Amino acid sequence: MNNLWSWEFTWQVLPTLVPALGVTIYVTLASFAIALVLGLLFAIMRRSESRWLSMPTAGFVEAVRSTPELIQIYFLYFALPQYGILMSALMTGILGLGVHYACYCSEVYRAGLDGVPQGQLEAAASLNLSTFRTYKDVIIPQAIPPMVPALGNYLIVMFKITPILAAIAVVEVMRQALNIGSHNFRYIEPITIVGIFFLVLSLISAAGIRYIERWLHYKILE
Amino acid sequence: MEQILTQYMPALLAGAWITVQLTVVSIPLALVIGFGSALLRQSDWWIVRAVSATYVEFFRGTSELVQLFWLFYVLPYFGIRLEPFTVGVLTLGLNLGAYGSEVVRGAILAVPRGQYEACTAINMSKWRAMRRVILPQAIPLSIPPWGNLLIQLLKSTALLSLITIHELTFQADQLNNDTFETTTIFSLALLLYLIMALILTFCVRLVERRFGGYVIEGDV
Numbered sequence: 001m002n003n004l005w006s007w008e009f010t011w012q013v014l015p016t017l018v019p020a021l022g023v024t025i026y027v028t029l030a031s032f033a034i035a036l037v038l039g040l041l042f043a044i045m046r047r048s049e050s051r052w053l054s055m056p057t058a059g060f061v062e063a064v065r066s067t068p069e070l071i072q073i074y075f076l077y078f079a080l081p082q083y084g085i086l087m088s089a090l091m092t093g094i095l096g097l098g099v100h101y102a103c104y105c106s107e108v109y110r111a112g113l114d115g116v117p118q119g120q121l122e123a124a125a126s127l128n129l130s131t132f133r134t135y136k137d138v139i140i141p142q143a144i145p146p147m148v149p150a151l152g153n154y155l156i157v158m159f160k161i162t163p164i165l166a167a168i169a170v171v172e173v174m175r176q177a178l179n180i181g182s183h184n185f186r187y188i189e190p191i192t193i194v195g196i197f198f199l200v201l202s203l204i205s206a207a208g209i210r211y212i213e214r215w216l217h218y219k220i221l222e
Numbered sequence: 223m224e225q226i227l228t229q230y231m232p233a234l235l236a237g238a239w240i241t242v243q244l245t246v247v248s249i250p251l252a253l254v255i256g257f258g259s260a261l262l263r264q265s266d267w268w269i270v271r272a273v274s275a276t277y278v279e280f281f282r283g284t285s286e287l288v289q290l291f292w293l294f295y296v297l298p299y300f301g302i303r304l305e306p307f308t309v310g311v312l313t314l315g316l317n318l319g320a321y322g323s324e325v326v327r328g329a330i331l332a333v334p335r336g337q338y339e340a341c342t343a344i345n346m347s348k349w350r351a352m353r354r355v356i357l358p359q360a361i362p363l364s365i366p367p368w369g370n371l372l373i374q375l376l377k378s379t380a381l382l383s384l385i386t387i388h389e390l391t392f393q394a395d396q397l398n399n400d401t402f403e404t405t406t407i408f409s410l411a412l413l414l415y416l417i418m419a420l421i422l423t424f425c426v427r428l429v430e431r432r433f434g435g436y437v438i439e440g441d442v
Contacts, residue, residue, distance in 0.1 A: 063412070063416055066373055066419035066423075067377065068377040068379070069380075070384075071380055071390075074394070075404070075412070078404040079404040082402075082404055160284070160285040161285070161286075162285075163285050164287060166287070174285070181295060187291075187295035188299050191288065191292050191295055191296055192296070194288050195284045195292060198285045199280065199284045203279070
């Protein structure tokens with residue numbers, strides 16, 4: 001096993017790496033779901049008429065956006081149990097990533113919501129729609145299509161940042177590769193394979209997002 | 223309170239100082255790589271364009287952390303032994319350089335076509351047109367997105383705690399292991415990151431105000 005790249009070792013480690021890739025994808029999708037829902041909530045709270053709601057939300061979003069994900073996740077991982085909230089490392093990681101990217105998504109939502117013409121809001125007000133119905137039936141359906149590409153990009157960004165959960169001992173694909181490396185004293189194959197996984201999956205998802213973008217573009221033109 | 227001043231703050235500030243060093247050294251590297259590869263992307267030779275495009279797609283497509291671990295664990299197999307600090311700066315520079323390259327490329331493409339045609343009309347060489355006409359208009363356009371990337375770079379320095387660089391996140395983690403004063407320590411560390419981010423944003427604003435005035439609106 002002294003040569004630079006051993007195919008034998010590659011085939012040996014692949015079966016243990018692929019299931020860990022499943023964990024990575026699960027973490028990505030679960031935290032993206034949190035980011036989408038929470039992000040919308042933040043965006044609406046930030047648009048609120050009440051300054052007591054909009055200003056703290058704006059402050060929170062800006063603070064979370066300008067500090068590193070890793071330290072926020074450490075914070076949740078170590079601090080939550082001290083307040084009696086017990087969660088698995090996996091759940092803490094999903095929550096941490098979800099909240100962090102919710103703040104990014106809220107900016108996308110905000111731009112999308114601001115893009116809906118003012119007249120639509122006035123029309124909804126003149127029909128005496130409640131705030132909830134105005135958002136649900138008037139604003140959000142018009143705001144969503146232009147936001148899809150930006151939100152899709154964040155999905156890819158989140159996918160690529162999931163390896164930081166290795167730091168709180170979530171056995172996703174990067175942690176698994178490092179574990180294999182430290183057991184066998186060979187890092188080159190597992191880490192390179194993980195790199196290829198990421199490259200291939202992000203290229204595929206980028207192509208997918210471009211496809212959806214084009215499809216939506218036609219939809220709007222119709 | 224006394225403990226905060228005598229025990230936590232000195233350790234955290236020492237970490238923050240390393241974070242500042244990492245950021246300050248990586249920024250020029252990312253800028254040079256970003257501008258360099260964006261210019262190579264405009265080359266007349268397809269092979270140069272292909273190399274630049276491959277670099278950009280490769281570093282944008284793989285996770286930053288995978289790149290970090292690859293450089294950290296795999297380079298020694300090729301007989302290249304680097305200090306963790308060097309590995310960290312190299313990863314940040316190469317990764318953010320790839321994102322920056324797309325920013326610069328977008329800005330170059332955003333310069334109105336008429337400007338290129340005007341350069342051709344007065345028989346400017348391609349390189350000269352780039353230097354005298356295109357870049358002076360593209361650079362101001364690229365400053366705000368570069369600002370976002372530099373904040374991202376500052377945030378990415380936290381990842382380097384995983385390759386045993388004693389920067390702010392590493393110090394906070396260590397202090398937490400020693401004292402279990404989790405909320406205090408991590409709040410202080412987050413506050414320090416926030417201050418650094420605000421300073422960086424302020425610097426970008428200054429640069430923007432100084433050089434952002436040359437943007438030509440609309441199609442000239």
